[in-house]
Amino acid sequence: MNLPNKLTLLRVVLIPFFVFFLLAPAFADNGKYIATVIFIIASLTDLFDGKIARKYNLVTNFGKFMDPLADKLLVCAALICLIDTKDLSSWIVIVIISREFIISGFRLIAAEQQIVIAASYWGKFKTTFQMLMIIVLVLDIDHKFFQALGVALTYISLALTVISLADYLYKNRDVIREQR
Numbered sequence: 001m002n003l004p005n006k007l008t009l010l011r012v013v014l015i016p017f018f019v020f021f022l023l024a025p026a027f028a029d030n031g032k033y034i035a036t037v038i039f040i041i042a043s044l045t046d047l048f049d050g051k052i053a054r055k056y057n058l059v060t061n062f063g064k065f066m067d068p069l070a071d072k073l074l075v076c077a078a079l080i081c082l083i084d085t086k087d088l089s090s091w092i093v094i095v096i097i098s099r100e101f102i103i104s105g106f107r108l109i110a111a112e113q114q115i116v117i118a119a120s121y122w123g124k125f126k127t128t129f130q131m132l133m134i135i136v137l138v139l140d141i142d143h144k145f146f147q148a149l150g151v152a153l154t155y156i157s158l159a160l161t162v163i164s165l166a167d168y169l170y171k172n173r174d175v176i177r178e179q180r
Contacts, residue, residue, distance in 0.1 A: 004053035005063050007045040011070040014042040015077050022081050022138060036138050042074050043131045068119070071127060072100050078134045087137045087150075092158055096130070099165045106168070110175045117172055122164035129157045 001009075021027055022035035049067060053059045076097055082088035103123075110117050133153035136146060169176075 001062075002053075002058045002060065004049040004058050005060060005066070007049035007052070008063060008066045008070050011042045011045045011049075011074055012066075014038050014045075015074055018042065018074075019077055019081055022078075023084060032138055032140060036135055039074075039078060039131075039134060039138060043135075046071055046074075046127075046131075064116075072104070075127070075130050075134070076100065078138070079130075082134070082137050085138075085140075087140060088154065092154060095158060096161050099161045102165060103168060106172065106175065110172065113175065115172075115175060117168075117175075120164065120167055120171065122160065122167045126157065126160040126164045129153060129160050133157045 018035050018038040021031045021038060024031055027034065046067070049063070053063055079088060079093040079096060083090050083093055107117055133150070133156075136150045136153055139146070140150075141147075
């Protein structure tokens with residue numbers, strides 16, 4: 001197993017630790033700081049696994065499958081936790097997770113036709129803003145600036161979620177046409 005794939009697996013392994021420290025009442029406020037550090041480390045593995053895989057030609061089928069899945073698991077776990085902590089509205093989480101299911105289903109249809117659909121810049125921006133939003137919301141710093149930043153990042157993430165979905169479906173509309 002190469003280094004990029006190990007980083008992807010590390011991201012998956014870190015998810016239960018993130019959830020535990022964020023939600024376990026025994027840690028009180030310290031838990032959110034530990035959870036934030038874990039989330040940042042997991043997010044950085046997403047950045048580095050792709051860069052290393054491309055730079056050293058270590059791209060594998062395992063990585064192509066697991067990397068986006070690990071991203072979705074990390075972000076979705078965090079979003080669901082933020083509903084529990086009352087830091088994020090459930091309707092926002094439903095929109096974001098629905099987009100992920102739609103894209104995953106779409107990729108399956110494309111894979112049946114031997115079409116590989118690469119991530120777009122909109123999707124990368126979406127993921128970046130979602131991760132930034134999660135960090136700010138998990139920290140939950142009681143200051144006007146951070147509260148406003150959390151709201152702004154939430155709505156930017158939501159907008160990028162919808163825009164990236166529309167862009168993805170539009171650019172790959174031929175995949176849908178093939179199903180008719």
